[in-house]
Amino acid sequence: MPEIAVVTGASRGAGKGIAIALGEAGATVYVTGRSQSAGDSPHGGTIAETAALVTEAGGKGIPVAVDHGDDDAVAALFARVAEEQGRLDILVNNAANFAGSPRPGGFWEKPLATADLITVGLRSHYVASYHAAPLLIANGRGLIVNTGHYGAVAYYQNPAYGAQKAGADKMAADMAKELRPHNVAAVSIWMGGLDTERSREYIASLPPEQRPTARRESPQFTGRVIAALYAGDVMHYSGRALIGAEIGARLGVTDVDGGAPLSLRYELGGPPELHPSLR
Template sequence: MKPLAGKVALVAGATRGAGRGIAIELGAAGATVYVTGRTTRTQRSEYNRPETIEETAELVTHAGGRGIAVQVDHLEPDQVQALIAQIEDEQGKLDILVNDVWGAEYLTQWNVPVWEHSLDRGLRMLRLAMDTHIITSHFALPLLIRNKNGLVVEITDGTAEYNDHNYRLSFFYDLAKASVIRMARALAHELAPFSCTAVALTPGWMRSEIMLDHFGVTEENWRDAAAKEPHFIISETPRYVGRAVAALAADPEVARWNGHSVSSGQLAQVYDFYDLDGSQPDCWRYLVEVQDAGKPANTAGYR
């Protein structure tokens, strides 16, 4: 079954991580997916990593959709405007917008107060986390609202409930991730008259390419990382949050989530989807009830 056949999606920031997982799952559901990012097979971004948007597009097509790679720096309004013009010219519509641009893994200085944190790195983080989403929404939403039932998904880290009660170990990181949740709430208000929906969505502890490299493991032996960090056993693949987005996009009653902040684990319980290993990790409940509570790592009841 292809519940998203005929739908057109834009995953902004789909080179790797959550963006790639989301793009693949939208493709598996039958969508045409535009995947954007800065790294191509001929040019790398400041990340200097090997993943490319062309690879993501090929994975989308292999999954059963149609992947279209477009190199875009979402801090450059002219590039984003040209991207939306291309989508309008080629497809005539946009049904799903996923604002996943981040790009700041290497900028955060953890447990460093704002007066000691690099100001240049902190402000760059905010630009990558916030301005990219604002610029993309500015140009993409006029196309999306032409038809009813459009969906905007703002990808962040942490639910509103969790972030409201927890300091995220960095002034700039805390602000960046909380702001994206607030963006979804504001967009929900502005999109409601057009029968469109905006949702803030967080994955759990995600086994992105960068996270796997950090622990010196691969997806095949990821459990070995528990020797360094026992709570890593609650982690999930990028495809899990991808399935969350696909479930939202296929839900005829998705408006019930308008303005809400949700997690992949929460939506798995509602829509009955599973991670690639057949489990349903509920990371944010685990973080509160096990990790933050100082209990030994144990996913019983959380996967």
């Protein structure tokens, strides 16, 4: 039976790629976000466009406009999933508020709205998980994924970003403890440098000599890792912060170009390496 998934913040970027990859695996994916027309974001992308690409990939995409700062709207989303599907298999928490592109200066010199990342990005993960958990438990098997990053342990962009990513890791670990008796897993998956609309625009804005040339992960790679995790013994990894490149290599997952993303553990740090018994 095809999986039922919710991917938050999927108008563009990581969420869009994850949703498409789950579609490749045959899933029905509820694609959430605020962007309903191309002009809603300077980076383009809409929930309808992503949903269409999910369907084109082999799944079924269902766009749902949701402001993840609105608790009532989030509750209505999961009530709709329950009514239309009667179950939920996978929740991917990816929605986040980013206040502009990275720029120099201390946190006190940047817009205070930068802290919104802790609201829509950490609190919103909690709220979505709160409403998803009863559906996952009733299903008898489920998975919650928080999209993570090396910013949980290394400086990246600003303190709000680091706090959000570190908090998402801890939240997944603690949720996993409470969900384990119900056969529901929770993990955080760290993504590397992504080839997204936002990152391409930022790189293009840099002087040619400052533009990074290293290969970047496609956003679909993390979705492929999630599909492979769920298809296997997902409880084996529950409660862990996992580097996508590392767990992808263990599970035989490749990127859209057939390559294998590299772990940045030894450049930026990482979560504890998996004990041999968990490999």
